[in-house]
Amino acid sequence: MRYKTNRTESSPPRVRCVKPAEVRLSELMSAAEQLFLAKGVDSTTINEIVEQAQVAKGTFYHYFASKNELLSAMRERYTDQFLKRLEEKTGTCKADDYLGQLCAWVRESIEAYVDTYRLHDIVYTNHHHHNRTNWEKNAILEQLQVILENGTRVGVWQIAEARITSLIIYSGVHGATDDIIASSEVDRDHFISAVLVNCLQMVGVLEYQK
Known part of the structure; x- marks a missing residue:
């Protein structure tokens, strides 16, 4: 029971x-x-x-407070992730290999931009890099500038104005990458190598072993 x-x-x-x-x-x-x-x-x-x-x-x-504020936060996150990719790639080079770091920086700048350009265009729709006080651009420029200054310090190349050279390389790489994004027929590896050779010539490195 x-x-x-x-x-x-x-x-x-x-x-x-x-x-x-x-x-x-x-x-x-x-x-x-x-x-x-x-x-x-x-x-x-x-x-x-x-x-x-x-x-x-x-x-x-x-x-x-709004979607615009969300976009601003997304823009900061995009830049942080972009910088992290560059840092990780340049970090694979030896600490005193400034030529290797410059090559890695240029290559990864192109690769990262090609991989993420659609998101880039979204977050920068109303806040383009032409903004002269753009901290995101300045953060990337400073990363490149440190490489160029260190390379000059140990005699890898001779650059009188690292900031100006950084601006030219950054703007050139960014603008050139827009060209490969616009054309699906461009050989990316060949394109990257050609951009890299031109960047190295700007700092006085006339011979480059791939």
Whole structure:
């Protein structure tokens, strides 16, 4: 015979998973990035972004006042990721191999831009590098300038104005890469080698072994 009992087994309490703020912020930007690439900025609503990120709408407004503010944060993240790619690539060279670092910087600048130009065009739609106070451009320039200054210091090349040479190389590489993006028929490896040779000639390195 079975007896009823008033005792009930209680289920263990649910533990609410609270994600760190930086994780939620990253997920929001990643969700927006996917939607912007697929639909465009104007066609994407904030409702769609929070649905994609699986967060409440209030979470969006906790971090951003508008899509424009979101785009500003995405622009900073894009630059950080771009710089990280360059740092990782130049970091594969020996600490005193400034010629190798310059070659790696030029190559990876082209590769990274080609790989991410669609996102680049989205985040820089209303904030192009022609902005003379653009900190993103300056951060990349400083990275290149340090390589050129170090190379001059140890006699790899002789550059009187590292900042000016950095500006010319940066602008030239960026502009030339737009050409390969516009043409699907360009041989990327040959293109990169040709750009690299021209950049090296600018710093006085006339012979380059691939």
